[in-house]
Amino acid sequence: MDVGLMQMQRRLAEYTSALFKEGILDSQYVQLQELQDESNPDFVVEVVSLFFTDSEKLLNDLSRDLAQQNVDFRRVDAHVHQLKGSSSSIGAERVKNACIVFRNFCQEKNIPGCQRCLQQIKQEFLLVKSKLETLFKLEQQVVAAGGSIPTSGSLPTMQQPIL
Amino acid sequence: MASNGLVSPRRRSSDQFDGSDPSPCGSEEVHVLAVDDSLVDRKVIERLLKITSCKVTAVDSGLRALRYLGLDEEKTAGDFNGLKVDMIITDYCMPGMTGYELLKKIKESSALREIPVVIMSSENVLARIDRCMEEGAEDFIVKPVKLSDVKRLRDFMTRDVGDGTSSDGGGTTHKRKLRESFHESPPSSTVSCASSSAPAASTTRSRSPSPSPSPSVSSSKPVTATTDFDFMGFFSIRGKSNNGRHVEDSDQHLNCLKEETVA
Numbered sequence: 001m002d003v004g005l006m007q008m009q010r011r012l013a014e015y016t017s018a019l020f021k022e023g024i025l026d027s028q029y030v031q032l033q034e035l036q037d038e039s040n041p042d043f044v045v046e047v048v049s050l051f052f053t054d055s056e057k058l059l060n061d062l063s064r065d066l067a068q069q070n071v072d073f074r075r076v077d078a079h080v081h082q083l084k085g086s087s088s089s090i091g092a093e094r095v096k097n098a099c100i101v102f103r104n105f106c107q108e109k110n111i112p113g114c115q116r117c118l119q120q121i122k123q124e125f126l127l128v129k130s131k132l133e134t135l136f137k138l139e140q141q142v143v144a145a146g147g148s149i150p151t152s153g154s155l156p157t158m159q160q161p162i163l
Numbered sequence: 164m165a166s167n168g169l170v171s172p173r174r175r176s177s178d179q180f181d182g183s184d185p186s187p188c189g190s191e192e193v194h195v196l197a198v199d200d201s202l203v204d205r206k207v208i209e210r211l212l213k214i215t216s217c218k219v220t221a222v223d224s225g226l227r228a229l230r231y232l233g234l235d236e237e238k239t240a241g242d243f244n245g246l247k248v249d250m251i252i253t254d255y256c257m258p259g260m261t262g263y264e265l266l267k268k269i270k271e272s273s274a275l276r277e278i279p280v281v282i283m284s285s286e287n288v289l290a291r292i293d294r295c296m297e298e299g300a301e302d303f304i305v306k307p308v309k310l311s312d313v314k315r316l317r318d319f320m321t322r323d324v325g326d327g328t329s330s331d332g333g334g335t336t337h338k339r340k341l342r343e344s345f346h347e348s349p350p351s352s353t354v355s356c357a358s359s360s361a362p363a364a365s366t367t368r369s370r371s372p373s374p375s376p377s378p379s380v381s382s383s384k385p386v387t388a389t390t391d392f393d394f395m396g397f398f399s400i401r402g403k404s405n406n407g408r409h410v411e412d413s414d415q416h417l418n419c420l421k422e423e424t425v426a
Contacts, residue, residue: 028307035210050203086203089307
């Protein structure tokens with residue numbers, strides 16, 4: 001086997017493994033990978049792209065909601081609920097957890113708390129976005145070099161997702 | 164394989180499942196109507212269902228679902244404008260009409276009440292689960308939905324669909340066997356619902372098909388469930404307690420969120 005390809009695959013494996021170790025991705029991401037096959041080779045990228053677009057809109061909505069004179073907390077909560085749901089569905093664990101914390105502050109109608117949380121969510125979102133974009137690039141390189149993308153659970157050297 | 168409905172349900176058990184197999188139902192595919200306001204979730208559930216050989220129609224609201232089913236204010240029930248629907252899987256928390264409200268409307272309709280309805284929810288709240296099961300939901304799945312959840316539904320569906328004269332005993336037995344097989348799974352992937360903590364809920368609840376109630380399921384008792392993809396006891400995390408407050412549906416848009424409590 002081409003040594004260059006092997007190195008690329010190893011790099012991909014290590015990068016992916018680190019994402020799970022750091023809690024940026026959880027097992028739901030592996031679920032998505034399991035749904036990808038030759039008939040749907042871009043499934044994960046497609047779903048994740050939807051998540052990115054969806055989330056960016058929700059984060060903008062949240063910024064606007066919290067900037068209102070009279071904050072409508074039910075509206076804020078509804079938006080966070082949506083974001084929590086979609087991040088959970090793709091395995092973006094840290095974003096999801098940040099949403100859970102946010103909702104607590106929302107229940108308390110604590111505006112400064114909510115604003116801090118929103119910043120936290122934005123940070124986590126940008127982090128997972130950047131990491132996944134890098135991951136997809138690495139995958140593309142592997143595929144372009146004639147390799148295939150393993151699912152995270154199938155490499156023996158890969159650390160299993162830790163929850 | 165023999166024509167649909169006459170094959171032993173055990174042949175369709177999930178351990179024989181292979182994504183590349185042709186539909187085990189033969190020429191009749193199971194058609195599922197998926198309802199979810201989240202675009203991300205719709206895409207995922209659609210893929211989950213397709214990979215288990217179901218035909219899928221995905222809509223983004225309860226209203227659209229009712230329209231698709233031919234049940235809206237202007238039409239009489241049974242005025243189908245689409246394919247016959249074999250199962251409905253709906254998100255609970257949606258703006259406008261919640262999944263619970265959709266469930267009620269379907270069960271109130273003589274034309275549609277026989278269609279099994281599965282509820283999906285990100286919140287593992289016992290009161291919510293009970294409410295849905297009491298209203299006639301077939302099952303309740305805690306999100307995020309996994310392939311094993313859908314496979315289990317598929318197994319149930321292929322037993323049910325086209326089996327017009329399925330004996331209640333047979334159906335009940337099959338369900339019991341499915342649940343028993345959960346119990347036999349390796350310990351690492353088994354989650355027992357702690358009956359000591361009152362609000363602890365299982366991840367899924369199943370109900371035998373009407374008319375005969377399954378003796379092994381009581382709607383007030385959690386059912387132990389396991390999945391094939393239970394990484395590191397993932398589901399045990401979701402077994403944490405919630406206070407299942409039951410709140411009146413005052414605000415249509417967000418009433419589903421009012422039930423939820425601080426984590």
